[in-house]
Amino acid sequence: xxxxxxxxxxxxxxxxxxxxxxxxxxxxxxxxxxxxxxxxxxxxxxxxxxxxxxxxxxxxxxxxxxxxxxxxxxxxxxxxxxxxxxxxxxxxxxxxxxxxxxxxxxxxxxxxxxxxxxxxxxxxxxxxxxxxxxxxxxxxxxxxxxxxxxxxxxxxxxxxxxxxxxxxxxxxxxxxxxxxxxxxxxxxxxxxxxxxxxxxxxxxxxxxxxxxxxxxxxxxxxxxxxxxxxxxxxxxxxxxxxxxxxxxxxxxxxxxxxxxxxxxxxxxxxxxxxxxxxxxxxxxxxxxxxxxxxxxxxxxxxxxxxxxxxxxxxxxxxxxxxxxxxxxxxxxxxxxxxxxxxxxxxxxxxxxxxxxxxxxxxxxxxxxxxxxxxxxxxxxxxxxx
Amino acid sequence: xxxxxxxxxxxxxxxxxxxxxxxxxxxxxxxxxxxxxxxxxxxxxxxxxxxxxxxxxxxxxxxxxxxxxxxxxxxxxxxxxxxxxxxxxxxxxxxxxxxxxxxxxxxxxxxxxxxxxxxxxxxxxxxxxxxxxxxxxxxxxxxxxxxxxxxxxxxxxxxxxxxxxxxxxxxxxxxxxxxxxxxxxxxxxxxxxxxxxxxxxxxxxxxxxxxxxxxxxxxxxxxxxxxxxxxxxxxxxxxxxxxxxxxxxxxxxxxxxxxxxxxxxxxxxxxxxxxxxx
Numbered sequence: 001x002x003x004x005x006x007x008x009x010x011x012x013x014x015x016x017x018x019x020x021x022x023x024x025x026x027x028x029x030x031x032x033x034x035x036x037x038x039x040x041x042x043x044x045x046x047x048x049x050x051x052x053x054x055x056x057x058x059x060x061x062x063x064x065x066x067x068x069x070x071x072x073x074x075x076x077x078x079x080x081x082x083x084x085x086x087x088x089x090x091x092x093x094x095x096x097x098x099x100x101x102x103x104x105x106x107x108x109x110x111x112x113x114x115x116x117x118x119x120x121x122x123x124x125x126x127x128x129x130x131x132x133x134x135x136x137x138x139x140x141x142x143x144x145x146x147x148x149x150x151x152x153x154x155x156x157x158x159x160x161x162x163x164x165x166x167x168x169x170x171x172x173x174x175x176x177x178x179x180x181x182x183x184x185x186x187x188x189x190x191x192x193x194x195x196x197x198x199x200x201x202x203x204x205x206x207x208x209x210x211x212x213x214x215x216x217x218x219x220x221x222x223x224x225x226x227x228x229x230x231x232x233x234x235x236x237x238x239x240x241x242x243x244x245x246x247x248x249x250x251x252x253x254x255x256x257x258x259x260x261x262x263x264x265x266x267x268x269x270x271x272x273x274x275x276x277x278x279x280x281x282x283x284x285x286x287x288x289x290x291x292x293x294x295x296x297x298x299x300x301x302x303x304x305x306x307x308x309x310x311x312x313x314x315x316x317x318x319x320x321x322x323x324x325x326x327x328x329x330x331x332x333x334x335x336x337x338x339x340x341x342x343x344x345x346x347x348x349x350x351x352x353x354x355x356x357x358x359x360x361x362x363x364x365x366x367x368x369x370x371x372x373x374x375x376x377x378x379x380x381x382x383x384x385x
Numbered sequence: 386x387x388x389x390x391x392x393x394x395x396x397x398x399x400x401x402x403x404x405x406x407x408x409x410x411x412x413x414x415x416x417x418x419x420x421x422x423x424x425x426x427x428x429x430x431x432x433x434x435x436x437x438x439x440x441x442x443x444x445x446x447x448x449x450x451x452x453x454x455x456x457x458x459x460x461x462x463x464x465x466x467x468x469x470x471x472x473x474x475x476x477x478x479x480x481x482x483x484x485x486x487x488x489x490x491x492x493x494x495x496x497x498x499x500x501x502x503x504x505x506x507x508x509x510x511x512x513x514x515x516x517x518x519x520x521x522x523x524x525x526x527x528x529x530x531x532x533x534x535x536x537x538x539x540x541x542x543x544x545x546x547x548x549x550x551x552x553x554x555x556x557x558x559x560x561x562x563x564x565x566x567x568x569x570x571x572x573x574x575x576x577x578x579x580x581x582x583x584x585x586x587x588x589x590x591x592x593x594x595x596x597x598x599x600x601x602x603x604x605x606x607x608x609x610x611x612x613x614x615x616x617x618x619x620x621x622x623x624x625x626x627x628x629x630x631x632x633x634x635x636x637x638x639x640x641x642x643x644x645x646x647x648x649x650x651x652x653x654x655x656x657x658x659x660x661x662x663x
Contacts, residue, residue, distance in 0.1 A: 128414035129446025170574075172533055172567055177581050178574075193440050197415045200463040208466070208487055212563040219533040219567070223581075250464055250489065250560065269578050273585035280589035284596020291600035295607030302611035306618035309629060316625055324628060331632040332656050335639040341648040343657065 111144035114151070121192045122151040133192060150196060154189040157257055160207055162214075170267055171215055177223035180265045183236075185210045185243070186257040194253025202252055206243075210259070213242035223266075232261050408452035413459075415445045418492065420458040420499045423451070427458075427496045434462055434493050460495040461505055464560055467512045473570060474521055480529040481573060485566035488516050488548055494556030501555050508555045512548065516562070519547040533567060 116122055116136050124131040124139075126147050134141075134149065141147040161184050163169045170178040187206055189195045199205050217238040218226060225231030239259045247254045266274045316323045411431075413419045419431040432444040450457065471485040490512065492498045492505070502508035523544045524532055531540075541562050549559040569577055619626040639646055650657060 125415065125446075127447040128412045130415050130440035170568070172569065174530075174533065176529070176533070176577065177584075178569070178577055197440060198463055200461060200465045205464075205466070205489075208565055209563070212487075212565050215564065215566060216534065246561065246563070266581070267578060270581045270585065273582040273589075276589040277585050277592065280592040280596075284592050284599075287596040287600040288603065291603035291607075295603050298604075298607045298611045299614070302614040306614050309618050309626065310621075312629060313622060313625060316622075316629075320625075324625075327629070327632050329656075331635050335635050336648065336656075338641040339639055339646045339648055341650055343650040343652060343660075 108143050112140055112142065114139045114141065114149050116151060117153075119153050119155040120151050121154045121189075122149040123192055123196055124149050130193065130197070152189060152192055152195070154192055157186045157188050158203075160185045160187075160203075160210065161262070162207060162210060168268060171218045173218055173223045173226055174220050175222045178267050179218065179223060179226045180263065180267055181214070181218065181226075181261065182263045183210075183214060183239075184260045184262055186260070187254050188257060189253060190255035191253035194251045196253075198251050198253065202254065205250065205252060206247070206254055206256075209243050209246050210239070213239045213246065214259070217242065226264050227266075232264060236261055405452065409449055411448050411450055411457055413445050413448055415440060415443070416461065416463050417445075417459045418462045418495045419448070420460060420495045421450055422456045422458055422499070423454055427499055428455070430495050432462065433495060434491060458495075458499045460492050460498055462491070464489050464491045465505060465509070466490075467509050467516055469513050469517050469520070471566070471568070472517055472521060474524045474532065476525070476527055476529040476532050478528050481570045482529065482532055483566075483568040483570055484520065484524060484532075484564055485568075486516065486520055486544075486562060486564045488512065488545070488562045489560045490552055490557045491560060492556050493558040494553075496556065497554070498556030508557060511555060512552055512557070515551045516544075516548050519544050519551075520562075523547065 114122060114134065115138050116134060118136045120136065122134045122139070124134060124141050124147055126142070127145075131147065139149075141149055161182065163182060168180050169182060171181050173179055185206065195202055214235070217235045220238070221231050221235060226235065236259045240256050243256045243259070247256065265271075411419065413432045415432070418433050420427050421429045421431065431448050435443070467488040467490060469486055469488075471483045474482050474484050476482065492508075498508060502511060523540055527540065541564070545559050545562040548562060552559050568574075639648075652660060
């Protein structure tokens with residue numbers, strides 16, 4: 001990328017292209033015109049290709065400038081330096097000192113002033129030796145290569161999901177079962193110096209330490225605990241503490257903010273069996289709630305009947321004989337009013353009764369009344385009592 | 386052209402001084418320690434590791450050397466990792482487990498390191514088989530169950546010590562050894578799955594049975610309670626209850642809704658006693 005940017009500046013730079021076409025004819029315009037289109041379309045050209053009319057592109061600035069020099073292109077060499085591609089300055093001096101001065105200024109400005117955001121910290125090293133740490137705002141240092149600043153976002157929480165992707169990751173639990181677990185580790189940089197200088201690969205270290213801590217925490221609980229909410233919380237907590245302890249021991253400069261279990265499932269091949277347990281639980285729950293419904297129905301019925309009896313009994317106690325009679329007649333009246341009835345003399349008649357006839361009669365007329373008793377039928381008297 | 390020539394010679398002189406300076410100046414970053422080797426013999430260490438030193442006080446930065454005579458070997462100062470391939474470990478109760486572990490080390494004696502291994506890569510290569518064998522040896526003495534929780538116990542510390550003893554000859558100090566992963570091998574995995582399934586089936590059966598049991602208990606208790614309520618209420622006057630219930634029963638049994646029942650009444654019947662006009 002840097003190489004390409006340099007080539008661009010040489011071929012069609014803001015000063016090279018425009019001024020060159022105005023005064024000294026072919027050089028700037030020629031080189032720029034022939035050189036840049038492939039730059040736009042195909043990117044940098046292969047430096048090993050044989051050179052064409054326009055001269056080939058090279059990595060070094062010197063080569064680019066040489067290619068743009070018409071004399072050298074024709075004669076293939078010769079003394080003299082400078083920048084013949086540029087028009088001479090008004091007083092006839094070279095552009096070289098000015099260009100160097102400008103570059104130096106830009107370089108000073110870029111590498112001496114450092115603007116850090118609110119979450120960032122920068123480590124300043126003088127020839128590799130740690131000097132100090134800079135925080136938010138604008139800071140000044142000696143320019144590169146005397147001092148370098150290594151800026152890193154320290155407060156933003158980094159998130160590592162382990163494992164990457166959706167693959168099944170089985171862990172052994174304490175009761176030698178397997179659980180498919182994925183979790184998230186959140187951490188940030190506690191001490192940028194330690195983070196930079198202590199570990200060869202801090203990010204990988206965090207992941208590996210997390211994995212070791214998580215495995216050991218899961219190995220201490222049973223499968224059911226790993227599935228339960230309380231068990232999960234404990235695993236998370238234990239993992240976080242262990243990670244922090246190990247990382248502090250390494251002086252990794254990392255603060256573990258939290259460990260969250262995203263998924264704790266049974267292995268895919270045993271899922272059916274686990275679903276059976278869920279189904280069984282639902283069955284059991286249903287049986288229990290059915291039983292409870294039955295219980296409340298039975299109890300309500302009992303309480304209702306008891307309360308009804310109690311109320312009647314209260315009244316009965318006040319006038320036992322009358323109440324008893326009244327209830328008897330009321331009931332008998334209802335019963336006999338609703339059914340066909342035969343009143344007859346007590347002895348010896350029953351075998352000759354035309355029961356079939358009686359039944360037939362009973363069907364069309366709703367209430368046939370057959371009385372074969374000695375007294376005259378006096379129903380109103382009976383019912384009126 | 387003359388001025389050019391002047392420029393050139395002075396430039397060459399400046400360049401020569403610069404080159405000499407550059408050759409004798411070395412920059413050691415905080416993350417490296419440098420061993421100065423004079424004619425093949427290590428003579429001193431720049432920015433060596435000492436745990437108590439603060440950053441900026443360790444000798445990192447610009448240092449001098451004698452050009453051409455002294456050569457610099459740069460050794461990483463940070464904590465590095467030896468990662469081994471997963472190993473199958475046989476526990477004392479004849480179960481197999483695939484164990485994946487890593488060790489973390491740093492170079493504390495760079496001179497020895499330069500003399501023996503030469504580079505970090507070679508040191509790592511040398512440490513890996515040692516880690517493997519120490520780990521197998523230590524974990525092979527344990528039962529399967531304690532393998533799973535080996536992380537907690539003194540096993541890891543003993544492995545660390547064992548590896549550390551070997552690592553010292555390369556100038557390395559083993560900071561930590563940890564089991565990254567313990568997995569069941571393929572065959573054991575399948576039997577673990579079927580064991581889990583069997584356990585779940587049993588659990589499902591038990592849960593169902595337990596649900597049935599509880600349902601029956603609930604029903605029984607409700608019936609008992611209802612009986613008690615009935616008894617408390619009706620027990621106040623059993624004779625009246627008998628009459629009262631009989632009346633209710635007649636009402637229900639000879640309901641209009643049920644098929645009409647022909648009732649034969651003797652004139653002696655209690656109900657008809659007024660019938661005779663006595």
